[in-house]
Amino acid sequence: MSEHNQHSLEHHEEAGPHSTFSGYMIGFIASVILTAIPFWLVMADVFSSRNMTVVIILGLALVQIVVHMIYFLHMNFRSEGGWNMLSLLFTLLLVFITLAGSLWVMYHMNVNMMPGMMTGSS
Amino acid sequence: MENSIAVPVSQPANFEFLVREEEHVANGTLLGFWIYLMSDCLIFAALFATYGVLSQSYAGGPTGADLFDLPLVALNTSFLLVSSITYGFAMLQMQQGKLSGTMLWLAITGVLGVGFLGLELYEFYHLIHVGAGPQTSAFLSSFFALVGTHGLHVLFGILWLVTLLVQLRMYGLNVANRRRLFCLSMFWHFLDVVWIGVFTIVYLMGSLS
Numbered sequence: 001m002s003e004h005n006q007h008s009l010e011h012h013e014e015a016g017p018h019s020t021f022s023g024y025m026i027g028f029i030a031s032v033i034l035t036a037i038p039f040w041l042v043m044a045d046v047f048s049s050r051n052m053t054v055v056i057i058l059g060l061a062l063v064q065i066v067v068h069m070i071y072f073l074h075m076n077f078r079s080e081g082g083w084n085m086l087s088l089l090f091t092l093l094l095v096f097i098t099l100a101g102s103l104w105v106m107y108h109m110n111v112n113m114m115p116g117m118m119t120g121s122s
Numbered sequence: 123m124e125n126s127i128a129v130p131v132s133q134p135a136n137f138e139f140l141v142r143e144e145e146h147v148a149n150g151t152l153l154g155f156w157i158y159l160m161s162d163c164l165i166f167a168a169l170f171a172t173y174g175v176l177s178q179s180y181a182g183g184p185t186g187a188d189l190f191d192l193p194l195v196a197l198n199t200s201f202l203l204v205s206s207i208t209y210g211f212a213m214l215q216m217q218q219g220k221l222s223g224t225m226l227w228l229a230i231t232g233v234l235g236v237g238f239l240g241l242e243l244y245e246f247y248h249l250i251h252v253g254a255g256p257q258t259s260a261f262l263s264s265f266f267a268l269v270g271t272h273g274l275h276v277l278f279g280i281l282w283l284v285t286l287l288v289q290l291r292m293y294g295l296n297v298a299n300r301r302r303l304f305c306l307s308m309f310w311h312f313l314d315v316v317w318i319g320v321f322t323i324v325y326l327m328g329s330l331s
Contacts, residue, residue: 016304019214021214027207035203043196061323065315073308080152080156084153087160095164098164099170099174102174
């Protein structure tokens with residue numbers, strides 16, 4: 001079986017996804033814009049509300065990550081028979097649990113365990 | 123994943139059959155490397171979670187707003203972003219079978235990576251010099267752990283890239299080297315994706331306080 005694989009590889013030189021110039025350029029221009037906007041928002045102090053700025057730059061970061069995934073990492077539901085996407089989705093679930101769980105638990109630990117220090121420490 | 127079909131030896135060879143499933147991948151390296159990247163992603167998730175928990179624990183020391191030099195970070199970000207597209211150009215040259223073009227764009231990518239790493243080391247040196255080293259506060263410990271781990275990944279990416287340049291010079295664009303180029307491409311773009319999280323959560327949000 002492995003001999004057969006080696007053999008077929010010699011013929012199918014196209015091992016990975018096919019990339020195009022326009023795909024890379026679309027991804028690059030989009031990510032330049034999506035990087036420039038948050039830096040501008042923070043450096044020029046556009047919004048007076050901190051929370052609004054945080055929500056917008058986090059949203060732009062998420063969009064930019066999706067752009068990189070599609071145009072640079074060539075993610076789709078078909079590559080490697082869908083296993084790429086399945087492992088990505090599973091990892092995203094774990095990442096969400098790690099991040100949201102840690103922040104949630106530790107925030108409440110701070111609030112409940114150190115009531116006197118909250119005003120001073122934050 | 124049942125791909126094999128038992129065929130009686132006595133039957134004539136000219137028959138047709140249908141495999142009702144996805145074609146089996148010929149080589150699992152790219153999928154395996156992707157799964158490695160996903161596990162790497164979990165390391166960064168843990169580091170981001172640590173940073174998120176400790177990012178307000180200044181211990182009376184300097185805050186992100188005091189320390190971070192956003193124009194420098196913007197320059198660093200642009201290095202990494204441009205290196206992503208130059209790596210893309212290297213892949214396009216590879217697809218056309220042009221060895222010298224592939225090596226040229228790879229080398230440019232490597233130079234941009236070295237520039238990124240140099241600026242980051244300068245920043246770390248500056249921070250430690252002004253007394254904001256990792257031992258100063260929990261905030262700075264988690265900052266150095268997260269950004270330092272990303273920097274180490276870039277360093278190993280550059281070492282890999284140089285090794286690959288030597289391999290390309292010696293053996294050309296053969297099947298093994300193409301596979302390696304695909305793997306390094308995923309690694310490099312993945313580091314760029316992690317950096318999006320770093321500059322947004324660490325530098326930009328840190329400067330807002």
